[in-house]
Amino acid sequence: MSIFVNKRAKGLIIFLGLVLLLEAALIQIIAYANAVWFKNLMIEHDYEIAGYLSHRHPELAYEIQEAFAADKTLEQLKTGKALLEQSGYKDSIGLYLMPQVNRFYRGNMLIGIALSILPSLVVLLATYRYLKGHYEDIDRYSTGIMGIMDGKIPIRLEDKGEGSLAKLAASVNMVTASLHAHVEREKQNRIFLKDVLTNVSHQLKTPLSALAMYAEIMRGEEPESEVINEFLDKSENELKRMQNLIVNLLKLAKLDAGIIELNKSNHVLNDIIERAVESFETRMSRERKTFEVNAKGEVIYPCDREWMLEALGNLIKNAVEHTTEGDSIGVSIEETPLLIRITVEDNGEGIHPDDINHIFKRFYRSKFPQDKQGTGVGLTLAKTIIEMHGGFISVESIWGKGTKFTIHLPNLQNRKAEFMLE
Amino acid sequence: MEILRTENLSKTYGKGQTRVEALKDVSFSVSKGEFVSIVGPSGSGKTTLLNLIGALDTPSSGKVFLDGRDVFTMDEEALAVFRRRNIGFVFQAYNLVPELNVEENIFLPLLLDYKKPDKEYTDELLHTLGLSDRKYHLPGQLSGGQQQRVAIARALVNRPAIILADEPTGNLDSKNSRDVIDLMRLSVDRYKQTLIMITHNENYAAFADRVFRVEDGVVTELGGGSW
Numbered sequence: 137m138s139i140f141v142n143k144r145a146k147g148l149i150i151f152l153g154l155v156l157l158l159e160a161a162l163i164q165i166i167a168y169a170n171a172v173w174f175k176n177l178m179i180e181h182d183y184e185i186a187g188y189l190s191h192r193h194p195e196l197a198y199e200i201q202e203a204f205a206a207d208k209t210l211e212q213l214k215t216g217k218a219l220l221e222q223s224g225y226k227d228s229i230g231l232y233l234m235p236q237v238n239r240f241y242r243g244n245m246l247i248g249i250a251l252s253i254l255p256s257l258v259v260l261l262a263t264y265r266y267l268k269g270h271y272e273d274i275d276r277y278s279t280g281i282m283g284i285m286d287g288k289i290p291i292r293l294e295d296k297g298e299g300s301l302a303k304l305a306a307s308v309n310m311v312t313a314s315l316h317a318h319v320e321r322e323k324q325n326r327i328f329l330k331d332v333l334t335n336v337s338h339q340l341k342t343p344l345s346a347l348a349m350y351a352e353i354m355r356g357e358e359p360e361s362e363v364i365n366e367f368l369d370k371s372e373n374e375l376k377r378m379q380n381l382i383v384n385l386l387k388l389a390k391l392d393a394g395i396i397e398l399n400k401s402n403h404v405l406n407d408i409i410e411r412a413v414e415s416f417e418t419r420m421s422r423e424r425k426t427f428e429v430n431a432k433g434e435v436i437y438p439c440d441r442e443w444m445l446e447a448l449g450n451l452i453k454n455a456v457e458h459t460t461e462g463d464s465i466g467v468s469i470e471e472t473p474l475l476i477r478i479t480v481e482d483n484g485e486g487i488h489p490d491d492i493n494h495i496f497k498r499f500y501r502s503k504f505p506q507d508k509q510g511t512g513v514g515l516t517l518a519k520t521i522i523e524m525h526g527g528f529i530s531v532e533s534i535w536g537k538g539t540k541f542t543i544h545l546p547n548l549q550n551r552k553a554e555f556m557l558e
Numbered sequence: 559m560e561i562l563r564t565e566n567l568s569k570t571y572g573k574g575q576t577r578v579e580a581l582k583d584v585s586f587s588v589s590k591g592e593f594v595s596i597v598g599p600s601g602s603g604k605t606t607l608l609n610l611i612g613a614l615d616t617p618s619s620g621k622v623f624l625d626g627r628d629v630f631t632m633d634e635e636a637l638a639v640f641r642r643r644n645i646g647f648v649f650q651a652y653n654l655v656p657e658l659n660v661e662e663n664i665f666l667p668l669l670l671d672y673k674k675p676d677k678e679y680t681d682e683l684l685h686t687l688g689l690s691d692r693k694y695h696l697p698g699q700l701s702g703g704q705q706q707r708v709a710i711a712r713a714l715v716n717r718p719a720i721i722l723a724d725e726p727t728g729n730l731d732s733k734n735s736r737d738v739i740d741l742m743r744l745s746v747d748r749y750k751q752t753l754i755m756i757t758h759n760e761n762y763a764a765f766a767d768r769v770f771r772v773e774d775g776v777v778t779e780l781g782g783g784s785w
Binding site for chain 2: 275279282285286472473474475477489492493523526527528530531532542544546
């Protein structure tokens, strides 16, 4: 039987069988002991009667002896019954009126109790211990599985030994290993993708810079045609955009591959914002857009400076790209005990409600064609970076009125990290 | 990965003249890890929809599949257990047990399931929600925002398949509301949970990956169209 493969179940069944066998034997022994006891009690009773009669009638000594030894007839039984029933000695007589019977009853009662309770206790205890061990194992497994779920991949359930539980554990281990393999393969794929992108972009860089150079040379010839100048501008813009796209794609691929370790240390977020803004200052003043940073005090936050700069830069770039002359862009930073919020707000063209849920998708381009230079990667990049910092970006926008991006960063988790460093 | 799917979900109340169609033929699907908000005017059927998803109410017709399981084929007892293990609820009125402290309130869903609380996880959860130093306070000693954060922790502690929040900030002022929504979003992201939230405030829709609008019992996805 397969259940006997389970060591503990086998042990329990053997043990319970032994207990039952032992009890059966015990009952036999007790039955014999009872008979002996009953015999003794009967003899005692007979002695009493014989003694009583011989005291009253010493001359009947021989007859009395004979009365106990001789075979009796049915007639004699009837006569005796009729005689004794006259003095109330009959079937319905109370047990307590007959001392020997009473003793026999009480003794048997105790034996009965002992015989039923003791083995039951042993059986209950054995079953309890078996079930307890069983469920402790199961609980241990679920703790282990929870751990695996939490990403503690090296955890393996105890699966040495025979039996269904160990088999279950082995299956769980198998699933874990296969999941782990999948995760690894996924990671490998991403790294491969990143490598491909790196190679491709290196290959593209040379022709791109050549193209940029050719455009420059052509411009150096000072062409008189309006059309040529216009298309030189256009091609230079497109080249820039392409270079930008390649750089951003590489960054995104690196982030996606999960090979980037954030180099977190305490930075003043206000400074990072300043730095991010600086790179757009000339462009903004050329396009006559006003810019304002709004902060109540310095906010220090543990983050990776370069990546944070990248994220903020992309949000600001997005704002610059989607505003027109005379519009304004505002960045504000706010700290609460729970969170840090950085908002990048503009009063530009806004995002159409049909677009708003898709803007963070990579390469998403508005359904409403505009002549913009965006690559469709910047916002995705910003989102990924902020998520790596444990935060998220939300967006509110009114079509035609403006857009507000908010970076939400958890303030507490990082405090905890600091606390742990101390 | 799809975690929730509704198929032609309809709910009508009353009969004949007083018949009201609260929901009409709602079909959509939500993937794991998505943060979905449901907006719409009062009486449009938002709460009816959420109650059907949470199996707190039965539909007149249609099906709800949660984690691949057809919810309304279960009997009442199985459903109670299923709800306890797979759905976390956050209500407008917090619904904390006033006699139990913060930690005990959070452990409650685990204890109902005779599970041993994972201290490490709950401590981290409390920390994420900014409740570490409030662990032994009674709900009465907390602000509304803090109470709602406890309710969020309680919904998260079981790692349910999906969390349903019905106007979680309905009783809070705007500053507390923002914190609660932010933290909800942060913790949902952090623990890779799926959340469906009803909100009156359309601004909070900005926090969601997807926005469903309910109007006169008809559900449409804003800016969507991919379902």
